Amino acid sequence: MAPPSPMRAFYNLLANNAVAGVVNFTVWFAITFWVFLETRSVFATGMIAGVFLVLTAGFAVWFGSLVDHYPKTRVMLGSSLASLACYALSVGLLLVTPEPVFRDVAAPQLWLLIGLVMLGVIAGNVRTIALPTLVTLLVPEDRRDKANGLVGMATGIGFLTTSMISGLLVAWAGMTGAIGFAIGLTVLVIGHLLTVRMPDSARVAASGTDADTGPDARPDRRVDLRGTLKVVGAVPGLFALILFAAFNNLLGGVFMALMDAYGLSLMPVEAWGFLWAAVSVSFIVAGLIIARVGLGPKPLRTLMIVNLIMWSVASVFTLQTSILLLAFGCACWMFLGPWAEAAEQTTLQKVVPYERQGRVFGFAQSVEQAASPLTAFLIGPLTQFIVIPFMTDGWGAETLGGWFGTGPDRGMALVFTVAGLCGVVLTILAFNSGAYRRLSAAYAAAPDKDAASG
Numbered sequence: 001m002a003p004p005s006p007m008r009a010f011y012n013l014l015a016n017n018a019v020a021g022v023v024n025f026t027v028w029f030a031i032t033f034w035v036f037l038e039t040r041s042v043f044a045t046g047m048i049a050g051v052f053l054v055l056t057a058g059f060a061v062w063f064g065s066l067v068d069h070y071p072k073t074r075v076m077l078g079s080s081l082a083s084l085a086c087y088a089l090s091v092g093l094l095l096v097t098p099e100p101v102f103r104d105v106a107a108p109q110l111w112l113l114i115g116l117v118m119l120g121v122i123a124g125n126v127r128t129i130a131l132p133t134l135v136t137l138l139v140p141e142d143r144r145d146k147a148n149g150l151v152g153m154a155t156g157i158g159f160l161t162t163s164m165i166s167g168l169l170v171a172w173a174g175m176t177g178a179i180g181f182a183i184g185l186t187v188l189v190i191g192h193l194l195t196v197r198m199p200d201s202a203r204v205a206a207s208g209t210d211a212d213t214g215p216d217a218r219p220d221r222r223v224d225l226r227g228t229l230k231v232v233g234a235v236p237g238l239f240a241l242i243l244f245a246a247f248n249n250l251l252g253g254v255f256m257a258l259m260d261a262y263g264l265s266l267m268p269v270e271a272w273g274f275l276w277a278a279v280s281v282s283f284i285v286a287g288l289i290i291a292r293v294g295l296g297p298k299p300l301r302t303l304m305i306v307n308l309i310m311w312s313v314a315s316v317f318t319l320q321t322s323i324l325l326l327a328f329g330c331a332c333w334m335f336l337g338p339w340a341e342a343a344e345q346t347t348l349q350k351v352v353p354y355e356r357q358g359r360v361f362g363f364a365q366s367v368e369q370a371a372s373p374l375t376a377f378l379i380g381p382l383t384q385f386i387v388i389p390f391m392t393d394g395w396g397a398e399t400l401g402g403w404f405g406t407g408p409d410r411g412m413a414l415v416f417t418v419a420g421l422c423g424v425v426l427t428i429l430a431f432n433s434g435a436y437r438r439l440s441a442a443y444a445a446a447p448d449k450d451a452a453s454g
Helices: 006-039 042-069 072-096 099-103 108-123 125-138 141-193 200-205 225-234 238-266 269-293 299-314 323-351 354-392 395-404 408-431 434-445
Strands: none
Touching: 006 042, 006 072, 006 099, 006 108, 006 125, 006 141, 006 238, 006 269, 042 072, 042 108, 042 125, 042 238, 042 354, 072 108, 072 125, 072 141, 099 108, 108 125, 108 141, 125 141, 125 323, 125 354, 141 269, 141 323, 225 238, 225 354, 238 269, 238 299, 238 323, 238 354, 238 408, 238 434, 269 323, 299 323, 299 408, 299 434, 323 354, 323 434, 354 395, 354 408, 395 408, 408 434
C-alpha cells in the first residue's frame, strides 16, 4: 500500500475537524437559542458567552501543551471523546429534569446543563489549536496561507450548516434533539479519525517530542509557560499582535453576548437560524478566495485593513431596525473573519518554531480570549438593566429615539454601535504603531522552513 501523501492527510484531518466543528457549533448555538427562548433573559445569554470565554481562556495554554507534547491525531481523538462524555451527561440531565425548571434563570439545573454543554464545546478547542500546527507540518510554506483559507472555508461550511441545523433542532426537538444529533455525529467523527493515516515524515515530526530535549531524551510534559513566553518575546512585535487580538476580542464579547438576543428579538428562531446560514456563505466564499489567491506578501497589513473594515461595518449595521441591514452587517463580518484569522495564523506559522507552535497558539488563544469574558459578563447585565431602560423610557429614548428608535432591541443596537466605533479607533492606533512595523519586518526576515522536513 502506497504511503499517504501529506496533503491527503491534511485534507482528511481538515474534513474531520470541519464535522467536529459542526457538532460543537450546533450545540453552542442551540443552547444559546434555547436558553433565551426559555427564559427571555439577555442576562442569561451574556452569561453563556462569558462561561464559554472563561473556559476557552482557562484551558487554552494547557491545550497547547497537549498539542505539542502528544501526537496531534491522538489529542484530537481525546477531544472528541471528552465532548461525547459531556454531551451524554447533558442528555441525562435533560431527561431527568422537568422542563419548567429550565425556565427559571436562577435554577441550578439550568446552569449545570449550561456548564456541561460548554465543557463539551470547549473540549473541541484542542482541535482549533492542533489544526494550524498541522498546516505547518503537512503543507509547504509557500502554500500555507492558501491552506489557512481552506480552514476558513471549512469553518464557514460549519457555520452555514450549524445555523440551519441548530435553529431547526431547537424549534422541532428542543435541546434534547440538538444534543442527540451532536452525539451521533461525534461517534462518526471518532470512527473516521481512527482511519486517518499520517505520512512517515510527518508522524516523526508530530510525535510530540520537544526539539529542545532531543529525540532520544525524555520529553518534558509540563505546560512550560515560561518557555512559551520566551519564544513569544523573542519575536519583535508578537506580544503586541496578541494584545491587539485581545482588545479586539474585548469588543467582540459584546457581539457574542448580544447578537443572538438581538436577532431573536426581530425574528423567529427558525428564521434567525436560516439568516445565519445565508450569511455564512460569505465565510465560505472568503475561504475559497484565500485558498485561490492567498493573502499576499504582507499578511499583517491584510489583518489591519480587514479589522478596520469590520469595525466600521459593526458601527453602522444596527443604526436602524432592519433585518436587511442586520443581514448585511453579519455577512460582511463573516466574509472578513477568515482573512483576519488566516493572516494571524500565517504569521505565527512562519515566525514561531514548529515544536513550540501548539503552546504559542494556545497562549495566544488564552490571552486573546481572556479579555472577552469581562465584556460578556458585564455587557449582559449592563444592557439588561441600564442600556435597555435608557433606550425604552429613559433619557436616551427621549433624545435619540426620534431617529434611532426605542425599545429593548434599540438598547442592544446602541451597544453594538459604540463597540464598533471603539474598534475603529483601536485598529487605527495599531496600524500606526511601532510594534506593527517591527513584526512586519520579522515576518519578512524569517526563513522559509517546512516542519516535516526539519
